[in-house]
Amino acid sequence: MSAEIVENADAAPNEPFDVEPPYVPDDEAVSEIGEFDDRFLDRELSWLRFNQRVLELAEDDSLPLLERCRFLAIFTSNLDEFFMVRVAGLKRRIAAGVAVRAASGLMPREVLEQIWSTAHELTLRQSKVFTEEVLPGMAEQGIELLRWDALDRDEQKYCKRMFKERIFPVLTPLAVDPAHPFPYISGLSLNLAVLIRNPKTGKEHFARVKVPPIFSRFVPLGNQRFVPLEDVIGEHLNRLFPGMEILKVHTFRVTRNEDLEVEEDDAENLLAALEKELLRRRFGPPVRLEVEESIDDDVLELLVSELDISEPEVFRLPGPLDLRGLHGLADLPREELKYPAFVPTTHPRLAEVESAAPVDVFKSLRRHDVLLHHPYDSFSTSVQRFLEQAAADPHVLAIKQTLYRTSGDSPIIDALIDAAEAGKQVLVIVEIKARFDEQANIRWARKLEHAGCHVVYGLVGLKTHCKLSLVVRSEGDGIRRYAHVGTGNYNPKTSRMYEDLGLLTTNEQITEDVGHLFNNLSGWSRNASYDDLLVAPDSVRSGLVEAIHTEIGHHRAGRPARIRLKANSVVDEAIIDALYLASREGVPVELLVRGICSLRPGVPGLSENITVRSVLGRFLEHSRVFWFENGGEPQCWIGSADMMHRNLDRRVEVLVRLPDAHSLAEVAAVLDLAFDADTDAWVLGADGEWTRSQGEVHLQETLIERQRRRRGSAKNA
Incomplete structure (x- = not known):
């Protein structure tokens, strides 16, 4: 999908094609993959x-x-x-x-x-x-x-x-x-x-x-x-x-x-x-x-x-x-x-009018969704401002928030406390079992409780790892919900070092789904079905495997088919086997994996059509992206889930489907750059060894330069 074609498009992407008949792998195809008994690299x-x-x-x-x-x-x-x-x-x-x-x-x-x-x-x-x-x-x-x-x-x-x-x-x-x-x-x-x-x-x-x-x-x-x-x-x-x-x-x-x-x-x-x-x-x-x-x-x-x-x-x-x-x-x-100094800037859709006063985030979001790409887009003038304005806005009735890790002097915590003290309904899902942050999260939980927030520790047996905010606001035409779904923690400090994506949206289907999920986390509600979210442990693995199978169906029907995944880790055997199946059918599969990868690419008869790359640099690549060409009408999901057993089986994770073509184009441009053969990266071989490609283009430096040009053009506008 060309980023230029849809650069200014705001229409929602088409619904996925119905593949008739739906592709379902037969027992023979599955058993043939199983014959490759060394197809998984050791995760450790x-x-x-x-x-x-x-x-x-x-x-x-x-x-x-x-x-x-x-x-x-x-x-x-x-x-x-x-x-x-x-x-x-x-x-x-x-x-x-x-x-x-x-x-x-x-x-x-x-x-x-x-x-x-x-x-x-x-x-x-x-x-x-x-x-x-x-x-x-x-x-x-x-x-x-x-x-x-x-x-x-x-x-x-x-x-x-x-x-x-x-x-x-x-x-x-x-x-x-x-x-x-x-x-x-x-x-x-x-x-x-x-x-x-x-x-x-x-x-x-x-x-x-x-x-x-x-x-x-x-x-x-x-x-x-x-x-x-x-x-x-x-x-x-x-x-x-x-x-x-x-x-x-x-x-x-x-x-x-x-x-x-x-x-x-x-x-x-x-x-x-x-x-x-x-x-x-x-x-x-x-x-x-x-x-x-x-x-x-x-x-x-x-x-x-x-x-x-x-x-x-x-x-x-x-x-x-x-x-x-x-x-x-x-x-x-x-x-x-050191690396040349870098200062994140406000996303253009949150800074359309030059003014001394901070932009009204709610007014901007009523016009269009905003896909944030941190650290290039400022966290403080987007997500943080969204929550701070929600806390101060008399029309806001409720704020619901998940917290997995945050900083020691978090303005997010302060905003939630301010909202509770102002009489708003504030629900905070605090994951106190976040490894090595347990002590700090216990302190935040008690501090929030003392301020009058409703603090919940998620579901028994599951870590709540999803990154969600929901703001409920009373407006002239009724109640409107605003949501943020991200790939990274609500941590202003790490947001300057971690590469992450986040969607700010008023899309009714997404905000309704997010509202249902918060009810699941805080009460006895059990709604496992969502329109625009995939939620672990119920539907992330099965949803992604189904999307991979659908891509095979498109390829068999002669329609455009391609799979691109970006994650911290790819370990889950069911998803890896589904990707092997897609490769055997001829579907191009491209993976961008920062850390662990148990998939073995380039194996004859198994994974010739799979390439695995890794980008490391001044920022920690942290976003998770799941792109499916979908017969020419691409679908893209972003969220908190890595392809690991703990994420898919023992955590509450969320992937959100990007609802508009503009967001799709922004992600497509980043993926095109990341998978370009001239981009410096490590490439995984079938033997499990990584070799640096020494490409002339550096992903993060190129994105920094794009952001600087964007800032310069905004000043000259």
Whole structure:
């Protein structure tokens, strides 16, 4: 579909063709696909390949230096979470004796061994690029991360004074002897293993000192020079152990199982159960031990023994450990070493009249729907303004909102509280089980409750992951509903870094569907049928499989047929098999997958017509898009659902069908650019390996330039 043809079109797209007879795969077609017993790539190993692509960005010397530094920090954070959740889950299944073969054909033990091998290789690559390229490159630019011995005398004096005044009072040395058992080592904490000797008795002792996380990971010394915090502590241990001889000091870090398991037999007890589980999280079993490569064997042996860690779970690395702290260096005010500054602008349909006052969002939406593309379109002047104006508008009767993750100082929360205090009916579906945001979401839930909002925690057994807002407004011609359906969280901070789509609409079918869904989430209503929404766990998988089958029918009838999917992850076997079936029938299938992809493209007789690409860059590609050529009358769905079991079976997810040709054209233009052979991307091979295409066009930079041109033309209009 050409974006130019429908650039100014606002009419609703035609209804889908009826394919007569409807295409239904026969048993033979299904069994032929089943004969390819290696057709699924392993999801865990595919995730590691995703983090490898992040690492390749850090290795890319064409990128600005501090952005490479940030990608090293992101690689570390990603791998931490992978071990805390995915590796921990594998170990738990093995220990419980419920290890079953994965769709890839691998047993959990085989997957675990490949994870250890690949993770060791990747972390060594990370250390290499950090020490051999990024560190020297920063030093050339006057940004120096130094070890203790490289500091000058004034800097060492400064550190000595800081240790005495600020750090020393916080430290708690923990000895290990018959009266002092080996201390509990909290997950992801940085620690010093200290071997000391009593000069009187000659007896040696082991002690652990935790590096306090309340201080900067890399201590600023002035003039953009830094030293690792553990070096400062390690150099002054004689103050912690007066009268003792310091024999050896080594840094180590433990990763623990930090996934949560909450039994939801009673929704009323969910908050209490979750808070109890959060306390347990701190004491999960270890799944990885990182140590500096210079560690003595006897100290390492003690750590391995006390932590009950196996040899493959030990990662010996050049120091310093825990490179998450590189975010602090990447944030330095050295704009010449970063991506050029980018400022989102207001969507043209929300800024049609130049005025000092903010645009009336409701007035704009009565004229036409608005498809937002963040971060290029400003979140604050669209979604945030929509909710803030709804809270302040005396004609608004009710606001209904889902919250999965939001920022610490969220204007969305403030707007909902303002609305409730103004007497409006405010319903908030808070997902308190959003992984690693549970504590924050519990706080928001209680804050909203105290302000008079109706707070609901979704449906028992399901995470509410959909991104929905509904505003009910009294107008001259009656009640009108306004809705926002998005692919990303209501988080003003991440909206500047995450690529997402969102539809603001007054379409009666969509807003009625959204209203029914909120009733399902807040009450005992059970409406599983919607006109313009697909809702998991009821209809997302089946709806998408049906759309794929319909595309096969169009292809068989000689009508235009093509499937384009954009997602974070593609794992679900039923959808992958449906895509294989489409490929075997000759339907072109194009996938844009940021993270995990279990589909194996380019396999003769199975997936010759499927290509898989991945785009990574300054923004995190996060939107989910499902495009079907539909015989020449394209259909496109956007929403919150990835193609994973947890999304399709254990979450409330929503896809909305774009209702107008203008929105379709905007999505078509982005997809055309993303799938263009000249666009820089990683391409997945049949062997599961990703290869960078090194195209001359960069998707995100091109979209930034388009936005800048749009802003310039608006100013000159």
